[in-house]
Amino acid sequence: MDVMTAVLTRRSEHHLAEPAPSDQEFTYLLRAAATAPDHGRLRPWRWILARDQGRHALARCLADEHPGPPAHKEQIQANAHSTPLLATLVFTPTPHDTTVPEWEQLAATSAMTSSLILLLHARGFGSVWRTDNLTESDRIRRLLRLNPGERLLGWLYIGTPQRLTPPRRRTPEDVTDRISVFTPELMGL
Template identity: 35%
Template sequence: MTGALEAVSSRRSWSKVTDAAPTRAELVPLVSAAGRVADHSSLRPWRLIELRGADRDRLGRAINKAEGKDGSSTKPLRAPLLIAVVASYRKSDKIPRWEQEAVASGVAHMLSLLLDDAGWGVLWRTGHYTRSKPVAKAHGLEKNEELLGWLYVGGKPPRTRPSRRKAVDARHHLSRMPREKKGTGDAAS
């Protein structure tokens, strides 16, 4: 296997991580590399927000507010570093909104692969509150932005059991374009 194929094939989500986390200096080159995903017209319709320490408590309060609860959710405390993935839509007559969101999602996925390859445990978390006003306000989102979730990042704990995730049988997901039925083709056929 090539390095990339091996990294992708062995990737898994880490729901439990240790308190270790990459520094900003370690994170910057990974974000730079992740930003090289396919991006029609190079709009770069995304941004990432680091949440460490007290930022996670603030997010916990915003999540509870979005759910109509008092206090602070402990969900953001499950990892020492959260990276908020933000679709930052750009005005374009050529590139639709869905394609810009796909680019932001691609950056998040690429970053999760790079973090995993660098030895960090990563889990992409979402939830109905990602699109709530209190959570958007806590992240300082603009009107042209939407939160797609967070990458929860921390150290990989010692592996106690193998991953339960089975390999994908590509034959069920990869097909050819259907053949054209006789009499429905264009005049050039």
């Protein structure tokens, strides 16, 4: 799949089933995703993979911690239960880096994740990045043994999309109003 096709046919997939990438395949794809732009090559992130019992325990905790009504909690638990691989994204910034401020490290983490999502898609796997307003939960932090200074950025739900028809290739929207051209003359220089 060429890059343009991958970008235009990717969708957040909310109904996922086996198979998911093995640990080995996930690592292979992550190594490629980690080549995304990353000022200082700090790799200020880590992933925690949960399958089977680990995933069920995490699913229960996500549902318990969700502030929404019972129906919403049940939906979260059902989703997390049925998705074969729950990958927790943890931001691990190098503090007080004078060359690479924290916002740049967060941007690098986002770039890596975006690449990973596209690579998964190109291999036939589906994913959705979810936070469900749960990234500040102390209980989830404790369950996942996060260190002080680390930050939860959500979960990549990963598996094989359960849809009858593949997503249609999207028609890119007009973004010309988001582009301007700078010339010194314009600035009166």
